[in-house]
Amino acid sequence: MFPAASLLMIVLLALSITASPVEIRNSPITLPIARRLNVSNGTNSLLQQDKARVAALKDPSFKHSAITTPMINVGNSYTVAVGVGSPPTTYTLIVDTGSSNTWVGAGTAYAETTTSVSTGNTVNIGYGTGFFYGTEYTDTVTLGQGLTIPHQSIGVASIASGFVGVDGILGLGPVGLTLGTLIDDPTTAIPTVTDNLHSQGTIHREVVSISFEPTNSQPVTNGELTFGGTIANKHAGPITYTPITTTQSASTYWGIDESISYGSTTILSTTAGIVDTGTTLIFIATDAYNKYLSATGGSPDSATGLVLVSSANYKALQNLNFHIDSETYTMTPNAQLWPRALNTYLGGDSNAMYLVIADLGTTSGAGLDFINGYAFLERFYTVFDTSRSRIGFAKTPYTDSDIN
Structure with missing residues (x-):
């Protein structure tokens, strides 16, 4: 008979090479998502902010000309609490599958700690509903109950517009969307939070699952974000x-x-x-x-x-x-x-x-x-x-x- 540790290793190896879909239930990395409306900037603001985002999504070059673009405050955001640094400062970040850079500093200022390392690269991204301009750092990012990602690339905003009541974005889109966001190194892709969770061995599969519940309350915590699998x-x-x-x-x-x-x-x-x-x-x-x-x-x-x-x-x-x-x-x-x-x-x-x-x-x-x-x-x-x-x-x- 195989020792228990060896048997576990065989099972994990089999999961990693199987071609059939595998549902990994009860993932340990699950964060609550909160919805918040911010429509104090006039009538049509929700539709206008959505249309501004649509325009940016349809024109990939938009993210490179962000600073000269008129901005509309985000009207409806879905946020998670993310820690950055050691000890971590908690930031409220928008959950965004339409972009891939993670950044902070729109509201709460970035607090440098012993794990903060500036790369010296300049970051500039437009979202239609806002933009940020700042410096790339690597730092420790904390998700959920003390789960950490060392050396994660993050943007630190020196200028941010269009983001009210939030501190930045948790980018969950494909890694290719990071190309061109570093002004000094536009051909280099930046590993996302999900990329690093996978490459560092924290999650077995590079998967993000999202669950929302319909709600007629405001504001409300009505969703969950899960890394590495699904929740049955x-x-x-x-x-x-x-x-x-x-x-x-x-x-x-x-x-x-x-x-x-x-x-x-x-x-x-x-x-x-x-x-x-x-x-x-x-x-x-x-x-x-x-x-x-x-x-x-x-x-x-x-x-x-x-x-x-x-x-x-x-x-x-x-x-x-x-x-x-x-x-x-x-x-x-x-x-x-x-x-x-x-x-x-x-x-x-x-x-x-x-x-x-x-x-x-x-x-x-x-x-x-x-x-x-x-x-x-x-x-x-x-x-x-x-x-x-x-x-x-x-x-x-x-x-x-x-x-x-």
Whole structure:
């Protein structure tokens, strides 16, 4: 018989080379995610900040010309607490799968400790909703209950704009998005937090899982971010994976291929788009959006910019279906509704019914034809799997919730 330690090593080796999907449950690295609205900067601010981000995502060169770009404060952010330094200072960072650099200093100033090492490199990144300019450091990053990542690259902002009530960003996008962000070394990719957790042996697979619960409260802790695997009780039924799309520019991000139907009517044929925690709404190509407006009887609201429907139209609303490979992920009429309890935060009527589908601003066939933002993610468990270049989705106990 094998000694216990040897048997464990064999099991781990088998997991590392198997070609079949393996769900690693009860990962030790799980952080709570909090949602916070900040829409004090005027009407339409939520839609405007989302549209500014959409423009940046559709134009990869945007991140290199950030400082001259007009800024809009982040309206809806999803944050985690991350420690930096030894002893660590805790920073509130936006969870962003649409960018890959991790940085601090927008709010709480960076505190240098014995583990802080300046590389001397200058970092400059634009996000549409804001930008930061500063210096690259390596430092110890702490996640959760004392789990540390030594020598993690972080940006330290000397100038930051557009980030209110947060300290920076935890970048969870593909590592390729870091290319060009170091002004002094634009051809070098910067290992992300997830990269280093994997390369340092802390997690077995380079996987990030995100779980949200639909909510009509503000602010609220309503999600979990898990590194290295998945949490079984956060999803209902199996996780089904789809490969990263090969279509540019969606392939630069966490991009997938999907089609969308309203009821039984296809409004967007199979095309490429992205999955993004940093976008609040669901954006679809203009031709699909116009079909959606016509089918729902909705119209853009002058106060919020969101799609407004009457009570009668809402009662007639049909399911919105996202077809990914052979699977269909359905958003019920209630799931398509912005939480009515939060209408006034947008400058809207407390009794109105606003929908979470918005116009991407370009017609389909542009290479990035949809963005499945938070409104989608709060209904489906999502797994970002760098190790196998794929994204997984599953229903959750809240997929069909009538909370709104």
